[in-house]
Amino acid sequence: MLFKTRNFDGAPVALQARNLTVSLPETPGNPQVLKGIDVTIRQGETVCLVGESGSGKSVTSLAIMGLLPQALKVATGSITLQGQDLLPLSQAQMRQLRAARVAMIFQEPMTALNPVLRVGDQIMEVMELHTDLPVAERRARARAIMEQVHLPDVDRIFRSYPHQLSGGQRQRIMIAMALVLEPVLLIADEPTTALDVTTQKQILSLIDELQQKHGTAVLFITHDMGVVAEIADTVYVMKHGEIVEHGPIETLLRQPRAEYTRKLLSAVPSLSPRAARAVADNTVLRVESLNKIYGGGGILKKLPQAHAAKDVTFTLPRGRTLGIVGESGSGKSTVARCIMRLIDPTSGRIMLDGTDIADLSRRALRPHRQKLQVVFQDPMRSLNPRWTIAESLIEGPLNYGTPRREALAEAARLMGVVGLPQDALARYPHQFSGGQRQRIAIARAVMMRPDVLVADEAVSALDVSVQAQVLDLLDQLQRDLGIAIVFITHDLRVAAQICDEVIVMQRGAVVEHGPADRVLSTPAHSYTRALIDAAPGRFWDFHNFRELPKVNHAEPA
Amino acid sequence: ETTVKAVMHSGLRVLDPVITTAHITRNHAYMIYDVLIAQDSQYQPQPQMADWTVSDDQLTYTFTLRDGLTFHDGAPVTAADAVASLKRWGQKDAGGQVIMDRTASLEATDDKTITWTLTEPFVPMLDILSKQSALPPFIMPARVAETSADEAITDYTGSGPFRFVEAEFQPGLTVVYEKFDEYVPRDEPADWMAGGKVVNVDRVEWVNMPDIQTAVNALSGGEIDYIEQMQVDLLALLEGDPNIVVEKREPTGMQTMVRMNFLHPPFDNQQIRQAALKAIQQEPVLAAMVGNPEYYQVCGAIMGCGTPLGSEVGTETLTQGGGVDEAKALLQEAGYDGTPVVLMAPTDMVALATQPVVVSQALREAGFQVDLQPMDWQTLVTRRASQAAPAEGGWNIFITNWMVPEISNPISNPMLNGRGDDAWFGWPTDERVEELKENFIDAADANAQKAVAEEIQAHAIDNGLLIPLGQYTLPQARRAGITDMINSPVPVFWNLQKAE
Amino acid sequence: MLGYILRRILAVIPVMLLVAVFVFLLLRLTPGDPAAIIAGDMATPAQLERIREAMGLNQPLHIQFVTWLGQLLRGDLGVSLISNTPVASMIADRIGPTFAIAILTILMSVAMAVPMGVLAAWKHRSGADYAVMTFSVLGFSVPVFVIGYIFILIFSLKLGWFPVQGYTPISRGLGAFLSNAFLPALTLSTIYIALIARMTRANMLEVLGEDYIRTARAKGAPERTVLFRHALKNAAVPILTVIGTGFALLIGGVVVTETVFNIPGIGRLTVDAILARDYPVIQAMILLTSFLYVLVNLLIDLSYSFFDPRIRY
Amino acid sequence: MSPVPPPTSAMQPVLRALRLPQFGWGSKIAALVLAVIVVLTLLAQWIAPHDPLAMNPLARLKGPIEGHPLGTDNFGRDIFSRVLIGGQLSLIIGIATAVVSVLIGLVIGMVAGFFRTADAIIMRMMDALMAIPSILLAIALVALNGPSVGSVIAAITIPEIPRVVRLVRAVVLAAREEPYVEAAIALGTSMPKILVRHLVPNTLAPLIVQGTYILASAILTEAILSFLGAGVSTETPTWGNIMAEGRMFFRIKPELILYPGLALSLCILSINLLGDAARDMLDPRLKKRAG
Numbered sequence A: 001m002l003f004k005t006r007n008f009d010g011a012p013v014a015l016q017a018r019n020l021t022v023s024l025p026e027t028p029g030n031p032q033v034l035k036g037i038d039v040t041i042r043q044g045e046t047v048c049l050v051g052e053s054g055s056g057k058s059v060t061s062l063a064i065m066g067l068l069p070q071a072l073k074v075a076t077g078s079i080t081l082q083g084q085d086l087l088p089l090s091q092a093q094m095r096q097l098r099a100a101r102v103a104m105i106f107q108e109p110m111t112a113l114n115p116v117l118r119v120g121d122q123i124m125e126v127m128e129l130h131t132d133l134p135v136a137e138r139r140a141r142a143r144a145i146m147e148q149v150h151l152p153d154v155d156r157i158f159r160s161y162p163h164q165l166s167g168g169q170r171q172r173i174m175i176a177m178a179l180v181l182e183p184v185l186l187i188a189d190e191p192t193t194a195l196d197v198t199t200q201k202q203i204l205s206l207i208d209e210l211q212q213k214h215g216t217a218v219l220f221i222t223h224d225m226g227v228v229a230e231i232a233d234t235v236y237v238m239k240h241g242e243i244v245e246h247g248p249i250e251t252l253l254r255q256p257r258a259e260y261t262r263k264l265l266s267a268v269p270s271l272s273p274r275a276a277r278a279v280a281d282n283t284v285l286r287v288e289s290l291n292k293i294y295g296g297g298g299i300l301k302k303l304p305q306a307h308a309a310k311d312v313t314f315t316l317p318r319g320r321t322l323g324i325v326g327e328s329g330s331g332k333s334t335v336a337r338c339i340m341r342l343i344d345p346t347s348g349r350i351m352l353d354g355t356d357i358a359d360l361s362r363r364a365l366r367p368h369r370q371k372l373q374v375v376f377q378d379p380m381r382s383l384n385p386r387w388t389i390a391e392s393l394i395e396g397p398l399n400y401g402t403p404r405r406e407a408l409a410e411a412a413r414l415m416g417v418v419g420l421p422q423d424a425l426a427r428y429p430h431q432f433s434g435g436q437r438q439r440i441a442i443a444r445a446v447m448m449r450p451d452v453l454v455a456d457e458a459v460s461a462l463d464v465s466v467q468a469q470v471l472d473l474l475d476q477l478q479r480d481l482g483i484a485i486v487f488i489t490h491d492l493r494v495a496a497q498i499c500d501e502v503i504v505m506q507r508g509a510v511v512e513h514g515p516a517d518r519v520l521s522t523p524a525h526s527y528t529r530a531l532i533d534a535a536p537g538r539f540w541d542f543h544n545f546r547e548l549p550k551v552n553h554a555e556p557a
Numbered sequence B: 001e002t003t004v005k006a007v008m009h010s011g012l013r014v015l016d017p018v019i020t021t022a023h024i025t026r027n028h029a030y031m032i033y034d035v036l037i038a039q040d041s042q043y044q045p046q047p048q049m050a051d052w053t054v055s056d057d058q059l060t061y062t063f064t065l066r067d068g069l070t071f072h073d074g075a076p077v078t079a080a081d082a083v084a085s086l087k088r089w090g091q092k093d094a095g096g097q098v099i100m101d102r103t104a105s106l107e108a109t110d111d112k113t114i115t116w117t118l119t120e121p122f123v124p125m126l127d128i129l130s131k132q133s134a135l136p137p138f139i140m141p142a143r144v145a146e147t148s149a150d151e152a153i154t155d156y157t158g159s160g161p162f163r164f165v166e167a168e169f170q171p172g173l174t175v176v177y178e179k180f181d182e183y184v185p186r187d188e189p190a191d192w193m194a195g196g197k198v199v200n201v202d203r204v205e206w207v208n209m210p211d212i213q214t215a216v217n218a219l220s221g222g223e224i225d226y227i228e229q230m231q232v233d234l235l236a237l238l239e240g241d242p243n244i245v246v247e248k249r250e251p252t253g254m255q256t257m258v259r260m261n262f263l264h265p266p267f268d269n270q271q272i273r274q275a276a277l278k279a280i281q282q283e284p285v286l287a288a289m290v291g292n293p294e295y296y297q298v299c300g301a302i303m304g305c306g307t308p309l310g311s312e313v314g315t316e317t318l319t320q321g322g323g324v325d326e327a328k329a330l331l332q333e334a335g336y337d338g339t340p341v342v343l344m345a346p347t348d349m350v351a352l353a354t355q356p357v358v359v360s361q362a363l364r365e366a367g368f369q370v371d372l373q374p375m376d377w378q379t380l381v382t383r384r385a386s387q388a389a390p391a392e393g394g395w396n397i398f399i400t401n402w403m404v405p406e407i408s409n410p411i412s413n414p415m416l417n418g419r420g421d422d423a424w425f426g427w428p429t430d431e432r433v434e435e436l437k438e439n440f441i442d443a444a445d446a447n448a449q450k451a452v453a454e455e456i457q458a459h460a461i462d463n464g465l466l467i468p469l470g471q472y473t474l475p476q477a478r479r480a481g482i483t484d485m486i487n488s489p490v491p492v493f494w495n496l497q498k499a500e
Numbered sequence C: 001m002l003g004y005i006l007r008r009i010l011a012v013i014p015v016m017l018l019v020a021v022f023v024f025l026l027l028r029l030t031p032g033d034p035a036a037i038i039a040g041d042m043a044t045p046a047q048l049e050r051i052r053e054a055m056g057l058n059q060p061l062h063i064q065f066v067t068w069l070g071q072l073l074r075g076d077l078g079v080s081l082i083s084n085t086p087v088a089s090m091i092a093d094r095i096g097p098t099f100a101i102a103i104l105t106i107l108m109s110v111a112m113a114v115p116m117g118v119l120a121a122w123k124h125r126s127g128a129d130y131a132v133m134t135f136s137v138l139g140f141s142v143p144v145f146v147i148g149y150i151f152i153l154i155f156s157l158k159l160g161w162f163p164v165q166g167y168t169p170i171s172r173g174l175g176a177f178l179s180n181a182f183l184p185a186l187t188l189s190t191i192y193i194a195l196i197a198r199m200t201r202a203n204m205l206e207v208l209g210e211d212y213i214r215t216a217r218a219k220g221a222p223e224r225t226v227l228f229r230h231a232l233k234n235a236a237v238p239i240l241t242v243i244g245t246g247f248a249l250l251i252g253g254v255v256v257t258e259t260v261f262n263i264p265g266i267g268r269l270t271v272d273a274i275l276a277r278d279y280p281v282i283q284a285m286i287l288l289t290s291f292l293y294v295l296v297n298l299l300i301d302l303s304y305s306f307f308d309p310r311i312r313y
Numbered sequence D: 001m002s003p004v005p006p007p008t009s010a011m012q013p014v015l016r017a018l019r020l021p022q023f024g025w026g027s028k029i030a031a032l033v034l035a036v037i038v039v040l041t042l043l044a045q046w047i048a049p050h051d052p053l054a055m056n057p058l059a060r061l062k063g064p065i066e067g068h069p070l071g072t073d074n075f076g077r078d079i080f081s082r083v084l085i086g087g088q089l090s091l092i093i094g095i096a097t098a099v100v101s102v103l104i105g106l107v108i109g110m111v112a113g114f115f116r117t118a119d120a121i122i123m124r125m126m127d128a129l130m131a132i133p134s135i136l137l138a139i140a141l142v143a144l145n146g147p148s149v150g151s152v153i154a155a156i157t158i159p160e161i162p163r164v165v166r167l168v169r170a171v172v173l174a175a176r177e178e179p180y181v182e183a184a185i186a187l188g189t190s191m192p193k194i195l196v197r198h199l200v201p202n203t204l205a206p207l208i209v210q211g212t213y214i215l216a217s218a219i220l221t222e223a224i225l226s227f228l229g230a231g232v233s234t235e236t237p238t239w240g241n242i243m244a245e246g247r248m249f250f251r252i253k254p255e256l257i258l259y260p261g262l263a264l265s266l267c268i269l270s271i272n273l274l275g276d277a278a279r280d281m282l283d284p285r286l287k288k289r290a291g
């Protein structure tokens, strides 16, 4: 079974939004954030709401909860929950409803739980607010639901604070909290985006399991088409505050009608790795037994140590792309920052064009900096917000003695290369979108004519469609300039798209290393296999609106 | 148990009446110590602890202690105690030093008798021994009086009408006294420091309130009984309150005056000193300081108006004004080159804060360049001891106040010391004034003394040894329930009654 | 935790040593001379010199410093140059009132300021917010002594509710204590309230924007629960911090209120000592207040973990 | 592509912060009041009907009378003129203290924030300085140098410095972890250049806010120093010493405290309000926040 094919036509409607319009009454021009959307969710159904960032997905969910930010107001339309009109309700009445009949879980399990209260108390609080159950009963129920969400060692976790739990565990607590009163509707706003793929898979199946058990209707908000393919019964596609298309999952993926949906789907990178390119002969970067141990030392007390990179070794030839993949905390960024010498490696060698830069002093390092550039994950924070784009772009060349005029000319030329208008140079970072900013950051790196470009999660913060543009740009630059790229990502789809070679890291160590197509199609290490398995929607070729012709890696036994 | 709570003019910090001239310490000493002989309201010496006889040749003074004198620790007061106390005092007090210079012997001839033999007759002997300021000779146990005169005592046993309650003493803040039950007062009625010191209350508490307004509020509210020195401006707040009595305490009051530094330009020049004197007029200074004319008196006498020796010769411009043009002319004549005059102005002493401001304004109007330097009193007392040039941490002018009895006599008036480096701050070298003082000592009788005093006045004004700025009294205020207070220069707490 | 406390206490030593050096140098380089005040108006320069000699003020600075430090380490704060009383007993006599009023002030301030700040943050940009902010800015804008005078005028003289001055120790009954201590504490509170209310507001604003507040609302928690159970505890650490650093402000205010209300506390003692150059007293007082400051802040640091379980030592 | 987001970043915060239309009405009034006070004090020499020092002790403590719109003080000087001129020195003390402490604090804070070796020593010294109650330190410092304008400014400035240092250091420590700083390192930018071009601008916004508080509290501290007898000479009037001198007459002539107090409070109120507005403005989180 590829997709869920359940039919809910007969099921009672859990929630219905009709012609819902949300506007910003205090902003000049009274812009509309939601423009008359219609959404129907039936008992037991999972409805996925997809769309690019800023399209209004979260606003929809908050409108249902009655938790719209002050700036936003429902202008027209209705929201009914099991036939009860929600909009006329007072705040007090809405409060009665929340958690009891509509519950919600949020994207960031790290921040969505109150850090100063024990998680058990936070679950019990829901019952305290909505029921008259005695404390003992509340506690028993809280434990029961914690077991249902498969939390280990319930006794201990019940008494723990959020920071003592892993991300996945926290999200389970959130789910437990949301479901303990068996609500009619569960709204999940990107509940797994912040989680590792393996954890994501567990959470998705948990939601599925509980939904089956309680018959809850689920409104699931995500921008990850893979997740959609895994869990949705029905999909709504949003753009600029409007629903452009909706339908059963399979229909939508096979025969998308709206142009926008097609675009959205084609931008999803394929999980089938591209063939490695011809091996160039000259190595630009060679890393040998790189180790990085954080912490230790301390005068009066030994600080805890973290061995974040263990004996990492690889070589990178000119013009090729090396992917580093692995779960959060596996040491990817550590390796990148060591190579960049933003931090000092504990031991090992980093040969850049034949020179070991691992132990060079700041001063001695300077001439080599030029050859080594970096692009970070967060495009907003990686540009100085106070500087014009031109200033940011020419900072590097000026450091190495390029005359200002020449540097400006080169900056202008690169604006064309990365697909931005010339006048962008005079503007400030905040005047660009995330994708544009990331292209600027790439242009800034390219200004230095580097031999090696390190991209640490360079596309992770971007929408799929924007992601595709940036990946194209990197590809093009690599072809034109022969730059070698170290590409760090946790997204196997992305890695499959652009890497020639891949190393897989787990707890600081390289567990697998090889050409991308081999590693991703016939993984040798169980950890790699687990990663690949966990990738949602890996059976589907979104680009071509059909299932992948064959599953081209060996199923684990 | 009756307790009188009094707000005194300052906080008591130093407990040794020999080591400091601070009035609050002297007042404290009058509470817990007794004196051999004391001044009455006619400025006459009267027996207190002792009677005396003087030999015909005026050389031998014999003091006999009266019966019943006991220290607070129960020991009887002996002549040896008195001798030790007098000797320690004699090292410190200016008048005492003069006497000691002429002393052949001072000893206890028996338990009750003190025999003091001089080398030559000395008329002011008894006046000095009975004086109220600056350092009266208080009698302490011999063991205490053995302390070096430069070191503060640490044993506060006296034989006065009150006992010092050491456990409740908070320096600068509160002092508590209890009635000394074994004290035997004289039979005569109390008259200033003389007569019977009959204590009618059980306890006296002195509290220091740095903000006089707080004190006034507290007096209105009945939280305290007595304020030693009222700010005249604030009398308005007490007006019309039947529970409160405001009155002048001492008839003579205080003198405020300017002292110039003779060592450095421009005041090393007599003409310029004269110019300064002519530039100043007393009334604005007094008005700014006190406000209500009832409580100040324009007075040019350097030894005080209303005292036997007071004379106002040569001070018309000070008292009546009109000297500015003369001052300008003098400056011109002396060739004053605009050297700035460093005027030290204490900001933290209410009684001294206003005069410098008015004086500097007056000097400026006459053509002086004035550098008014505000500082706290402590800096001032330190800096005035510096003989350095004004630009290097020295000074040209400062202003201070005296109790009139302290300066009412040329011997004790520190301004009239003309012995250069040994003189008081300002260090005038003035042989003439020294000569005149000798004449004064040698004067045969009161009339002759008065004549010399007039000469001294004329000379001192002419030479600019000081510029008197006038006299003032700060009234005291008390709850009406406090009666029979002795109206003396030193506020004392015997004799008074407190109605409950 | 124990190790942490130990390390923090050890870290206090260099700070206090620096304070000691600093204070000592500051004072000894100051013009003004305790000998002069002892000697009084009539003393001659030669007498002054003898007194300086007797008090050891003529010795070289470093010798004086070492002597003083040595005494200090033996727990001997020295003897007042002016009144000859042991400094320790002077402080002991006068620390009570200051302490009692400071604590009353902090209690009153926290009790008033925290709800004010919470309200202002909750009703951000509303009339209530502006009212609280204006009040708290006002508290920063009027000199303490003016506030004190106004309170005396209104509450003591016009209404007659409180005595105008003085201090009654708490041992003579809470009522008697409060009747004297309330006005000074209220006066001191204004600036403290301003500080805490402002800090509470700023941090509540921040916390109220956090995801877990949205979670609490999504659970259907009423606003009261959201504000006080969920938000306030999270905002507590910076509020506590400002209470700690505000302690210095409190000491400054105490000096003034003790003057205005005639309270026999250590604030006035210190100012008097500075004006009289009573070195042992000044040194002891500044060391003591600095030490109190450090101690209060240490305690506050340690209390963080009570409010925020993420903070572990 | 999502529409251009609102300019929430802290870029060009200074210029934007000073553009008044973005402030609420409270801040506009504050700015207006402050402007009036500043203009009045700047023009005091010409507006004041009397020489602030011209005295007539025989006509002291008078109520509003001919030629003295606010009456006279205890020296018979014109209160109105003194309050006008007093504003000059108060503002100078406030501004000088703010500027000097911010500049010195900035330099020390940058050094502490950027050079790990210096950090420990500098911060211990700052801790020590902070631990000494500022008002006591100020009184002692004034006693040290005599209460001239310069020493009052120094006395108020020195205790403020550690606070600025802490602030700057915190900003620098946070900013040096920013990816754009790391990017600059990767671009071969030298440390001093990074300090000056990337980090200093980050500190400006909080420093402006801090500066307004220092300005306001300096004016107040000066008043308190005067109250405690360690202020500037009464010959150079400040709001603080006018009040301190007038406090003795609070009950018989409250104007002596009322008018300078009013001027001072209005001024500080405005500065504080502007500072708070700047804080709200410059804090992107407050702007993004809703609900």
Ligand SMILES: Nc1ncnc2c1ncn2[C@@H]1O[C@H](COP(=O)(O)OP(=O)(O)OP(=O)(O)O)[C@@H](O)[C@H]1O
Binding pocket: A024, A033, A051, A052, A053, A054, A055, A056, A057, A058, A059, A060, A069, A070, A071, A072, A223, D290
């Ligand atoms: N508090 C607010 N004030 C003003 N505009 C807002 C507010 N919250 C959201 N918006 C606007 O509403 C629109 C929809 O935002 P929403 O958060 O629903 O997007 P989204 O689809 O959830 O995006 P993402 O995938 O990034 O979470 C955006 O254009 C956003 O700018």
Ligand SMILES: Nc1ncnc2c1ncn2[C@@H]1O[C@H](COP(=O)(O)OP(=O)(O)OP(=O)(O)O)[C@@H](O)[C@H]1O
Binding pocket: A294, A295, A306, A307, A308, A326, A327, A328, A329, A330, A331, A332, A333, A334, A335, A490
């Ligand atoms: N400055 C640091 N001090 C101490 N430990 C650190 C530091 N930075 C990272 N670590 C630890 O090193 C390990 C590797 O971190 P790293 O940031 O390299 O992981 P990553 O693979 O980039 O993870 P992510 O996908 O979340 O970015 C983690 O356990 C992390 O907690």
Ligand SMILES: [Mg+2]
Binding pocket: A057, A058, A059, A189
């Ligand atoms: Mg969203």
Ligand SMILES: [Mg+2]
Binding pocket: A332, A333, A334
């Ligand atoms: Mg990383």
